[in-house]
Amino acid sequence: MTYDQLKQTALIQFAQLGFEGASLSVIANEVGIKKQSIYTHFKSKDDLYIQTFHDATDYEIDFVKQFIEDQGSLKLREVLSKFLTEYLERFEKNNNMKFFMRTSFYPPVKHEEVIKMGSNKFVDRLESLFTALFEQNSDLLKANITPETAALAFLTMLDGLLVELIYGIPERLQKRSKQSWSVFWRGISNESGEL
Amino acid sequence: MTYDQLKQTALIQFAQLGFEGASLSVIANEVGIKKQSIYTHFKSKDDLYIQTFHDATDYEIDFVKQFIEDQGSLKLREVLSKFLTEYLERFEKNNNMKFFMRTSFYPPVKHEEVIKMGSNKFVDRLESLFTALFEQNSDLLKANITPETAALAFLTMLDGLLVELIYGIPERLQKRSKQSWSVFWRGISNESGEL
């Protein structure tokens, strides 16, 4: 369906070039139609953009939710480190994430409000999912570390690594994620042993 | 001088709207000249952009370097937490930082290479400055934590908080920076006491 192809192609273009940088004629070209035909499916460039954004938001939320649910049996430590690596790897292959991040970071001024609501919805979801996860394993936490503290510190670290992902130097990301993770784990866990 | 005014105004415009979103006529207007007169000082929009970027890079590097030097007498813990708060506060008032971040994160495709070199220069400088700082205080670190590990974890946390800054919800930033900091400090320091 052309409608879906358009959204998919728009996603890639917006992710790479931003709202202003992306061009309807290029998008149409890529899909194999003329740019005027876009208006059969979307009433404007803005319409295409925010529809794509809402899809992307739902998709991102689903991914995280699904991931957490699927790891029910694993230990906290494994769940977290697996999430870290998988989420970071996902960035490479998944344009949805790239688009969502770019749009959330730097929305076009006229859509700022709508987009902020969407990305906040996502962040809130993230926070509550991870807070719940740490609550279930609160016996593993240091005495002074609450589940919320652990969750927010984890997510901040995650954001920091995402930034490194955007910079796009794999070796540096590798190093940073390894080192950050070890500091984070030492910071929250009440394990006495090493490793 | 018009030349400097142009760069200063361009900085703001590029920071708020990105390269493609910013318009020469608006920039000229703001300075109080006609847009064609820009070409007296810069040979193209690209020229204006990358000159602004190089200025911004130098400015950012200077700030961090200067900051670290100025804190010679303070304790490690104070230097770090002071840097954290000051750097985050700086974002609000300082367009240089906003511009530099936006440009580093999402450079226009045709200038990707030049900009990546610039931002890498900055990141490398940051890493070496902070690694040196932790080396001078390596007696405060946990046995298994190297100065480099501490530095990279700190900078990753900083990046994560910068992301929160971009999202622009002060209360969330407040919470996150407090919690992340406490986890980070517990993760690297060999202090036995609390707080």
Added chain:
DNA sequence: GATTACCTTACGACCGTTCGGAAGGTGGCT
């Protein structure tokens, strides 16, 4: 007299958007 800073005028390219119509498919009616 040369140089500098700014102006006016104008250009072509591309932008998003609109309109009218061609083509094809679908379903109902006789």
Added chain:
DNA sequence: AGCCACCTTCCGAACGGTCGTAAGGTAATC
């Protein structure tokens, strides 16, 4: 079966507007 009305999808042509850029002229400064 044949006809008709309708709807969807697409395209050609064209719109107004903005973009970055060029050339040439005019004052002021050294």
